[in-house]
Amino acid sequence: MQWVLNAIIRYKNFLLFLFLFTLGLLFSGSQSAYHKSQLAKSSLFVSGAIHQPFDNLKSYLDLVEENAQLAQENNTLKNLVLEKFNKAEILALEEENLAGPNYWSIPAKIIRNSFTQARNIILIDKGKSDGITQEMGVIGPKGIIGIVNQTSNGYASVLSILNQDIKINAKFKNSNVFGSLFWTGESPNEMELADISVINPVQVGDTLVTGGMSSYFPEGIIIGKVNTVERPNNGGYYSITVELINNMTDLNYVYVIGNRNREEIIELLERTP
């Protein structure tokens, strides 16, 4: 027994290192465990509380630029409405919205945005008390941003589309061909599109939108444009890179998208063998 104690005392540093290293690995690797979820929630609370005051100050200093951007966005939307619909159509559209569309949105402000890591996370200033729940989609003024990961009362963390664990269902605007969009970790404005068969014609410049096959995003939200297309010598799938429309490194405001039929869809999928 004595020699065991002696060994522990002699190698205490190494044993402590092994113990803490394993703890770090567990923290890193436990993707779905309850403890990770609890830790993530606590860290979200602390992280949110720390970043909020500094972000408030930054927001105040950026107000002029922000107002100009919002005014421009408003103007673009107004022009779109005026171009596309006559008055009767606008009234019909308003009635349809009042009747209850499938999706609703909650505006939120980004208080922390990372895009230099392999798995990037965005923090927003809206949480459970604002009606935000896990796995809601998040879009920006120009396109998709990510999916809500964790929520505390006042904040939520969003898995950015610049996260190697995320795959987005996407399709071509002009052909309805579906594929999976994912980030390789190289550039914050470029993603790869997989599972597009070579029997479909693909051109550089083709527009990519959300496929609507998941309950996260409505169909047709713009994602980006095809940047390069490579047809492999062997194999039946293209290698496609997509340039994102959203500048993921310069985001301030986002909209969290809720799907009124989400639970019904999930329940149906779970019941389907």
Add this chain to the structure above:
Amino acid sequence: MIQYYTRFFTIAFLLLLFQVLVFDHVDLFGFSDPAVYLVILITYRLTQDQFGFIFLGFATGFLLDLLTQTAGAHTIACVSIAFMRPLISRFALGANYDQPNAMFTGTLWTNRMLYLFLMIIIHQFIFTLVAYFSLAHFGIIFKQTLTNSLISFILIATTINLLQPRK
């Protein structure tokens, strides 16, 4: 000694705050963030109490992981570098490696730079490796390790120079 620890932990707190609020948003070349908080683990007294130092490494990394929403990469890198520090200091700092303030006095300038460089590059390599957790991304890991290490080296050397006790 109490004065030393008060000063050390005040500086450590400020460095962590700066890391989270400023240096994590530098995004040089679109992907590079310097790890200036490493000053904490580099300048802590080179004493025999490695047990306590490994704890300090863990606490530093874990706190950063919680504040920056990174899942464990900081913790693993900081614990590893805390464990390896005696080996690195013995290799790099020369005959006076066991002096508590060897990073500031009693050692050659070149030895200190070597110690600094090794601490930073090993930490950055482990950090990026854990962050990507895939050997398929070795090219990016290599590129990020080199760039982050270089920028961190410049900023950490400057910070240490500012913290140097004046005679």
